[in-house]
Amino acid sequence: MDNTISPAKKPLVNIYTRHRLWGLFFVAPALIFFAIFCFYPMFSALYYSLTNYNLIQAPKFVGLAQYAAMIKDPRFLVALKNTFIYAFGSALRVIISLALGLVFVRDFRGRNVLRTLYFAPVVMAGVVVAMVWRVLYNPLGPINATLGLLFGIAPFWLTTRNLAPVAIIIINIWQSIGFYMVLFIAGLQAIPVEFYDSAKVDGANAWARFWDITLPLLKPTTLFVIAITFINSFQGFTYQYVMTRGGPNDATDVIALYVYQNAFEFQKMGYAARDASKENVTLGKRCLK
Amino acid sequence: MSQLAYRKFIVITAVLALASLLLGSCAPAATPTVAPATAAPAQPTVAAAQPTATTAAAQPTATTASAQPTATTAAAQATATTAVSNAPVTITFWSHDYKPRETLDDKFIAAFEAAHLNIKVDYVIGPGNDTDYLTKLTTAYAGNAAPDCFNLRASSAGALLAAKQVLPLDPKVFGYATVDELVKAYVPGTLTGFYYKGQLFAIPTEVNIHAVYVNTALFKAAGLDPVKDAPKTWDDLLTINPKLLKEQNGVLAQRGFDFIYGLPDDASGPINTLAGMAYQLGGTIMNADQTAATVNTEPWIRTFQYVQDWVYKYKFGGPQYTSYYLAFINGSEAMGISGSFLAADLVSQKSPAANTYEVIQMPRWKDATNNTGALLYGYGLFTNATSSPDKQQACQMLIKELSSHPEDYLKDAALLQPTIALSQTATFKNTPYLNVFLQDMVGTPWMPVHPKYSQIIDSLTRALQRVTTEQEPVKQALDTANAEITAILQGQ
Numbered sequence: 001m002d003n004t005i006s007p008a009k010k011p012l013v014n015i016y017t018r019h020r021l022w023g024l025f026f027v028a029p030a031l032i033f034f035a036i037f038c039f040y041p042m043f044s045a046l047y048y049s050l051t052n053y054n055l056i057q058a059p060k061f062v063g064l065a066q067y068a069a070m071i072k073d074p075r076f077l078v079a080l081k082n083t084f085i086y087a088f089g090s091a092l093r094v095i096i097s098l099a100l101g102l103v104f105v106r107d108f109r110g111r112n113v114l115r116t117l118y119f120a121p122v123v124m125a126g127v128v129v130a131m132v133w134r135v136l137y138n139p140l141g142p143i144n145a146t147l148g149l150l151f152g153i154a155p156f157w158l159t160t161r162n163l164a165p166v167a168i169i170i171i172n173i174w175q176s177i178g179f180y181m182v183l184f185i186a187g188l189q190a191i192p193v194e195f196y197d198s199a200k201v202d203g204a205n206a207w208a209r210f211w212d213i214t215l216p217l218l219k220p221t222t223l224f225v226i227a228i229t230f231i232n233s234f235q236g237f238t239y240q241y242v243m244t245r246g247g248p249n250d251a252t253d254v255i256a257l258y259v260y261q262n263a264f265e266f267q268k269m270g271y272a273a274r275d276a277s278k279e280n281v282t283l284g285k286r287c288l289k
Numbered sequence: 290m291s292q293l294a295y296r297k298f299i300v301i302t303a304v305l306a307l308a309s310l311l312l313g314s315c316a317p318a319a320t321p322t323v324a325p326a327t328a329a330p331a332q333p334t335v336a337a338a339q340p341t342a343t344t345a346a347a348q349p350t351a352t353t354a355s356a357q358p359t360a361t362t363a364a365a366q367a368t369a370t371t372a373v374s375n376a377p378v379t380i381t382f383w384s385h386d387y388k389p390r391e392t393l394d395d396k397f398i399a400a401f402e403a404a405h406l407n408i409k410v411d412y413v414i415g416p417g418n419d420t421d422y423l424t425k426l427t428t429a430y431a432g433n434a435a436p437d438c439f440n441l442r443a444s445s446a447g448a449l450l451a452a453k454q455v456l457p458l459d460p461k462v463f464g465y466a467t468v469d470e471l472v473k474a475y476v477p478g479t480l481t482g483f484y485y486k487g488q489l490f491a492i493p494t495e496v497n498i499h500a501v502y503v504n505t506a507l508f509k510a511a512g513l514d515p516v517k518d519a520p521k522t523w524d525d526l527l528t529i530n531p532k533l534l535k536e537q538n539g540v541l542a543q544r545g546f547d548f549i550y551g552l553p554d555d556a557s558g559p560i561n562t563l564a565g566m567a568y569q570l571g572g573t574i575m576n577a578d579q580t581a582a583t584v585n586t587e588p589w590i591r592t593f594q595y596v597q598d599w600v601y602k603y604k605f606g607g608p609q610y611t612s613y614y615l616a617f618i619n620g621s622e623a624m625g626i627s628g629s630f631l632a633a634d635l636v637s638q639k640s641p642a643a644n645t646y647e648v649i650q651m652p653r654w655k656d657a658t659n660n661t662g663a664l665l666y667g668y669g670l671f672t673n674a675t676s677s678p679d680k681q682q683a684c685q686m687l688i689k690e691l692s693s694h695p696e697d698y699l700k701d702a703a704l705l706q707p708t709i710a711l712s713q714t715a716t717f718k719n720t721p722y723l724n725v726f727l728q729d730m731v732g733t734p735w736m737p738v739h740p741k742y743s744q745i746i747d748s749l750t751r752a753l754q755r756v757t758t759e760q761e762p763v764k765q766a767l768d769t770a771n772a773e774i775t776a777i778l779q780g781q
Contacts, residue, residue, distance in 0.1 A: 020294070024301070031301070055431040056452040139540045139609055148538040156609035159758055245553050248608065248758035249751065264424040266744050267448055269431075 048273035055267050066271050078250050079258040082165065086254055087233035089169040090176075094225055097177045101184030102214075119178035126175070126238035133171050134158070134243050158244055161251045168239045168252055176232070180225050187221030188214070378679045379409040382687060383426065384440035385668075386417035389633040389702035390494070394691065401690040408683045419445055419558070420743065430454060430675075437676040438684035440494050443482040443667050444736040450485040451740040456672040457488040462685040463692075479707040482735035483669045491669025492692045495704035497628035498729050499561055499651060499663035500722070506645040507533060507543070507623040519649045520546075520624075523566075523595060526652055530605050533623040546624040547606030547613045548596055550757060551750040555612045560749050561736060562626055562651070565663030566592040569654050574737060574745065575778060582774035584749060585767040591654075593763040597756045608757050617642060626651070626663070629726055633703040648722035650729055662729035666736045699723075741777050748773040 013021070049066055053059035070076055104115050121129065136143050137157040144154040157167040191214065199209045215222075237256035240246055246253035246261070263272030384394060391414060398410045413436065415422045423445045429435040430449070441449075449455050458468065465471040468489050472480055475493075483491040505515040511532045520526040526546055533545030549559040564574055572588025575581065583589075600607040610616065617625030618634065620641040625631070635643040651662035670688040672681050695706035696716045705726065711717050739745060752770035755761040 020297070054448070054452075055427045056448055056454055138611065140537060140542060144538070144540070154538050154540050159607070159609035161759055242553065245551075247551075247751075247754050249754045249761075261747075264428060265420055265747070266741070267427055 045273040048270050051270045053269040053273075055264075055269050059270065062270070066273075069271065075250060075253070076258065079246075079253045079255050082250070082252065083234060083236070083254045083256075085165055086169060086172070086236050087230050089165070090172045090233045090236075091226070091229055092169075093173040093177050093180060094222070094229055096173065097180035097225070098184050098218075098222070100177060100181040101188055102210075104181065105185050105188040115181075118181060121175045122178040124175065127242055129171060129175055130239045130242035133167075133239075137167055137243075159248050161248055164244055164248055164251045168236075168243065171239055172233070172236065176229075180229070183221055183225055184218070187218050191217045374679050374682060375407050376679055377407045377409075378677075378683050379411060380438060380676075380680050380683045380687065381411045381413060381436040382438050382684070383413045383415050383436040384494075385415050385419070385422045387630065387702070388637055389630075390698065390704060393694070393697055393701055397691055397694055397697075398687070401687055405683075405686065408686070410687060423743070433675075435673050435675065437680045438670060438672050438687060440668055441491075441671055443491065443493075443669055444738055444742050446485075446490070446669075446671060447738045447740040447742045449671070450490060450738065454674050455490050456674040456681055456685075457490055458492065458672075458688075459682075459685055462682070463492075463689050474708055474710070476707040476709060476712065479667075479730070482665060482667050482738065485738060491671045492688055493667045493669050493706055494691070494698070495628075495630070496665065496667040496707050496730070497630070497705065498665050498726055498733060499557070499565070499626045499628055500725050500729060501546070501649050501651055502617060502625045502627055502631055502642075503647050503649055504617065504620065504623045504642045504645060505647055506642070507620070511623070515647055519647070520652050521650075522655050523652045524655060527603065530603070534605065541604075541606065541610060542621065544606045544610065544616065544622045547610065547616070547622060548599065549613055549626060550608035551753060552608060552612045555614060557614075557626075557628070558746060558750065559753055560746050561663045561666060563589075563592050563596070563749070563753070564736070565651060565661065565733070566595070566654070568661060568664065568734065569657040569659050571658040573734075574749075575739075575774070579737070579739060580778055582745075582771045582778065584752075584774060585764070585771040589767055590763055593753070593756050593767060596753070597760065597763055600757045601760055608754065628666075629703045629705055629723070631703075632722075633701070648725045650725055659732070661731075661733040663733075664736045665730060665733050739778075744777045745774050748777065 048059060050061060050063060051059035052062050052066075100118060104111055104118075135141055138144070139154060139156055143157070148154050155163055158164050195213050195217070196209055199213055204212065235256055236254050237260065240252045240254055240257045241260070244252045246257050259272045262268045382398070384391070394412065398412055402408060402410055415425050419442050423441070426435065426439060426441065427448070435454075446455065458471070460466065460468045460471045463471050465474075472489070479493065479496045480489060482496075483489055483493065501520075503515055503519055508515040508518065513529065513532060518529055520529050530545035533543065534541055535543035549555050549557060549562060551559045560574075564572075567573070567584075567586075567588040570588035570591060572586050572592070573583050576583055599605050611619075611621070613622060613625050614627065614631070616622035617627070617631070618638055618640045634640075635646065653660060670691060672684045672688070674681075676684065692706060695708050695711040696714050698704045698706055699711065699720055700716050705711075705723070717723065737745075748770045752766040755766045755769075756763055
């Protein structure tokens with residue numbers, strides 16, 4: 001009788017490699033999704049930016065000619081400037097939504113109804129919102145009727161160069177504050193109540209509690225909201241396309257609209273891809289900061 | 290995450306990114322290929338190869354609807370035919386949104402399918418706005434999903450024509466031996482806009498020109514006679530217009546006449562009218578060989594100055610107000626510029642002006658060199674050159690069917706398909722105001738066909754916006770537009 005114990009069979013892969021493979025298996029769907037819908041379009045845009053592709057004929061390699069044209073293109077620089085104005089103007093919603101968050105984090109009668117009303121615009125389609133506000137901004141519309149009654153003024157919102165960007169920023173803020181309000185409420189609810197109790201015992205007033213407790217502890221949420229605000233604003237397109245098509249006189253022309261116009265209206269896909277690549281770089285730099 | 294795992298993650302991500310780059314570089318977007326034409330049509334002798342802003346090559350002899358060439362011309366059709374394939378085929382046909390025409394299209398497509406049991410037509414309605422429609426069409430071409438045949442504005446087809454993505458018409462499908470004979474079935478000059486480099490590419494679904502619709506009820510309410518006081522010159526308009534204005538809180542609640550300013554709601558672009566005004570004074574958009582713009586000449590300066598004064602000096606209207614088209618339909622504008630299709634829209638949208646309007650010619654400059662209105666434009670039925678030969682043939686047969694009912698399209702959709710046979714029908718003679726449109730078509734050039742038409746028109750529209758929203762000096766705005774358009778024409 002053989003009493004020797006045969007050594008255990010060595011597995012094909014060791015346990016660490018197996019864990020790694022399982023990890024890869026679970027993240028693979030997300031990676032594939034990113035590869036197809038993020039990396040591929042990004043690098044395709046980069047490739048087309050080196051060609052003069054016009055959607056109808058095969059792309060022809062032209063090297064950096066599109067980038068050279070971009071530097072000299074005054075409309076691109078105007079669109080870039082307008083995009084920054086739109087993004088920084090829309091950043092006001094961070095303050096407004098924080099204020100709303102501070103109000104709605106407390107419990108009071110009717111809170112849920114009011115919260116829902118503030119959130120309702122978030123779920124509306126951008127095109128619908130733009131079309132409704134275009135009617136509101138009509139020279140004979142309700143906004144001007146009210147302003148006329150109160151102040152005797154009736155501005156031309158969408159056809160005055162300095163007012164048109166403001167008009168669109170107002171819509172952007174109006175539609176999105178509900179969403180950021182909810183984020184701030186979640187952030188505020190995560191702050192332990194004991195901090196406020198201790199501060200009260202120590203004699204801190206409301207402003208001191210807000211400045212020394214709320215704001216610092218809300219920093220991660222605030223940073224997240226600011227980042228999302230800028231990303232969304234840099235991708236602004238719907239309101240400008242539906243309401244003004246970039247006018248009056250390019251006052252509301254933003255990068256996304258400029259890219260769309262070049263790519264699909266002028267069939268300059270290579271030129272537009274160059275703009276899109278530039279915007280990707282700008283957005284990436286913003287996020288990393 | 291350990292450093293080793295982090296490094297491996299970066300490596301995997303980089304590999305995926307590199308694979309994407311390789312995919313993107315080595316597999317460029319599907320681009321349409323040119324399928325061989327099924328027939329080489331004869332060269333036309335009637336029209337110029339490329340329409341420019343000069344008079345149409347063949348002047349129509351008719352000045353009124355009734356004075357048309359005799360029926361013998363229309364009847365002299367060749368019996369030439371082309372062999373028809375009986376293989377089952379499904380074709381996709383696109384057209385833009387216009388309800389009155391769609392109803393007729395549905396009816397005739399059903400009849401066509403009943404007569405050709407092997408052919409199935411998939412009818413798709415696209416956006417009504419020309420720019421959006423062209424965007425959708427070119428994107429479809431890029432994705433190898435372009436329709437087999439489509440309705441498209443002639444001046445928008447330049448890029449497709451230059452890239453040989455559209456098939457020349459086969460006259461034999463229409464029962465004619467040559468293109469010349471096919472052309473003779475139409476009022477002279479009305480097919481000019483569908484030519485490119487000497488070949489005919491489309492049959493019109495409509496040929497149009499802008500005239501002025503007058504709301505007679507608003508005229509009478511203002512104490513004006515809609516016939517005697519209707520403006521004949523641009524100076525007349527300055528006199529009549531103040532009587533038609535109504536203000537509310539310092540804003541115009543009712544306008545007399547107003548221009549098209551290129552607003553998102555506009556049914557047409559502004560350049561048809563403005564180019565027409567400039568052409569009355571001898572101005573054109575570009576030179577004859579399309580190598581340089583000519584929009585900073587005196588005719589254009591006068592035209593743009595008139596519009597700028599309209600907005601700022603006289604305060605008769607402007608881009609801040611509701612689009613002229615919607616305003617006329619809802620009864621808040623006494624005069625509106627439009628093609629013949631507005632008549633059908635007034636009825637379908639139950640406008641208060643539906644039964645109280647008349648149509649008059651576009652006003653003229655007192656010292657006009659050319660007695661014309663706005664520039665001619667039209668929509669035509671094109672065939673995709675990248676479709677299979679069977680589908681191309683089926684498409685041209687469908688085009689023949691859809692172009693064989695001009696009386697119905699005129700009666701129910703207010704669209705003019707300018708055949709000589711139509712001109713002899715009672716419907717034609719009894720259609721109110723058709724003679725106004727036809728009179729202005731005589732001697733009027735077409736909007737130019739150019740591969741970069743969209744950019745050219747965009748440049749002029751932006752010049753108009755600078756002039757009417759920021760009061761930029763007209764000469765400066767037009768000099769800028771001229772430089773931009775010249776750069777576009779020279780391929781920069």
